[in-house]
Amino acid sequence: xxxxxxxxxxxxxxxxxxxxxxxxxxxxxxxxxxxxxxxxxxxxxxxxxxxxxxxxxxxxxxxxxxxxxxxxxxxxxxxxxxxxxxxxxxxxxxxxxxxxxxxxxxxxxxxxxxxxxxxxxxxxxxxxxxxxxxxxxxxxxxxxxxxxxxxxxxxxxxxxxxxxxxxxxxxxxxxxxxxxxxxxxxxxxxxxxxxxxxxxxxxxxxxxxxxxxxxxxxxxxxxxxxxxxxxxxxxxxxxxxxxxxxxxxxxxxxxxxxxxxxxxxxxxxxxxxxxxxxxxxxxxxxxxxxxxxxxxxxxxxxxxxxxxxxxxxxxxxxxxxxxxxxxxxxxxxxxxxxxxxxxxxxxxxxxxxxxxxxxxxxxxxxxxxxxxxxxxxxxxxxxxxxxxxxxxxxxxxxxxxxxxxxxxxxxxxxxxxxxxxxxxxxxxxxxxxxxxxxxxxxxxxxxxxxxxxxxxxxxxx
Numbered sequence: 001x002x003x004x005x006x007x008x009x010x011x012x013x014x015x016x017x018x019x020x021x022x023x024x025x026x027x028x029x030x031x032x033x034x035x036x037x038x039x040x041x042x043x044x045x046x047x048x049x050x051x052x053x054x055x056x057x058x059x060x061x062x063x064x065x066x067x068x069x070x071x072x073x074x075x076x077x078x079x080x081x082x083x084x085x086x087x088x089x090x091x092x093x094x095x096x097x098x099x100x101x102x103x104x105x106x107x108x109x110x111x112x113x114x115x116x117x118x119x120x121x122x123x124x125x126x127x128x129x130x131x132x133x134x135x136x137x138x139x140x141x142x143x144x145x146x147x148x149x150x151x152x153x154x155x156x157x158x159x160x161x162x163x164x165x166x167x168x169x170x171x172x173x174x175x176x177x178x179x180x181x182x183x184x185x186x187x188x189x190x191x192x193x194x195x196x197x198x199x200x201x202x203x204x205x206x207x208x209x210x211x212x213x214x215x216x217x218x219x220x221x222x223x224x225x226x227x228x229x230x231x232x233x234x235x236x237x238x239x240x241x242x243x244x245x246x247x248x249x250x251x252x253x254x255x256x257x258x259x260x261x262x263x264x265x266x267x268x269x270x271x272x273x274x275x276x277x278x279x280x281x282x283x284x285x286x287x288x289x290x291x292x293x294x295x296x297x298x299x300x301x302x303x304x305x306x307x308x309x310x311x312x313x314x315x316x317x318x319x320x321x322x323x324x325x326x327x328x329x330x331x332x333x334x335x336x337x338x339x340x341x342x343x344x345x346x347x348x349x350x351x352x353x354x355x356x357x358x359x360x361x362x363x364x365x366x367x368x369x370x371x372x373x374x375x376x377x378x379x380x381x382x383x384x385x386x387x388x389x390x391x392x393x394x395x396x397x398x399x400x401x402x403x404x405x406x407x408x409x410x411x412x413x414x415x416x417x418x419x420x421x422x423x424x425x426x427x428x429x430x431x432x433x434x435x436x437x438x439x440x441x442x443x444x445x446x447x448x449x450x451x452x453x454x455x456x457x458x459x460x461x
Contacts, residue, residue: 001064001081005089031059032057047065049078051064062082110173111127115127135171138187139188142186142218142232144185145182145184145236147236148212156172212245213240213245217235235424237428267353268334268338272335278314286311292430368440373385373440387407388416388441390405413428419437
């Protein structure tokens, strides 16, 4: 016997003369094309039966060779065997098609998520085909960021898929930057006092899996999905060291909100002015590299780390700074936040742009830093505070910090995890909480030093 697919090589049983297929080329082509359902030929005193299987051309053909005519029962058994082989082939093809479909659906979900992260809801709707997923008709959403085993993500996403390739009212997408993160968008419930089903399901996953953790943002407009994601990142840092491993983000004032608006905007615009002459892709990539590790940015944008580094070097050359320094990145992060705020015509622009240290000496900045670092002021967390400060001084190098303090690297990381939980900021996974830590520690350093005459003028103003 030989199983001859419409496309591809024949699969013979032991002893089958493959050269015979060349002789049978004409009747074989007729059965393959569906012009004949079956055909019988006689070659060298042997009976050759050809039977086609499958509803569409090119059909697969079962070729049976015997020295004598097959009895009816044997012919029926051969036909049944061909039918079973055909069903198995269709099942394998269907499974392959299903995987291809799931892969395309995953790409589309990620594209929709990316559009929402940039605030472009209209683009997200245009990307969908047929019926728009219910998520895109929602007014407000929460981002649930699930920390799980990387190998579990495919299973979790598949198990909650609906027939359209989405996840009912919500959306689950693999985080491209961090293999252990699953990004879940959950729309606001119609009943304000009710937790959406997707949110309950994610909480149950954490309950059932000791290695899982869940960070939950506040409700945000759909166009502010990016902000919601940032909150979920910080909440996850808290959740990972919390008893229940679930944490919701709690609003805290930012340094950008605390600084004098006119003076802060003047400083930010002066610092970022050289970026006006840099190509927009370079600015966009550098902005991400300020907030995330370069490897994560590369994976997020599906480009090489070398490309990310090249864009960062262009930005560094324009700004004449070193973005490899954590304090420089923190300053640029703050400047981009302030410079990107909506302009206020009522603001009186100061005659000169102040220095960052002058801004950090203001009473509002000091109050913000005191409130931010307050959880670390307890005597029992003195070592955590000292380790955090030393880590920043070592440019976030845990090994250098360990050597400087005479500790093991594991002890340093354990204390930093404690700082994450107390400050409610992510420091070790994404690093998005680093700018706040850098600025708060700098305010503390400046608080006891004598301000310059220019700084004194700003403080008085």
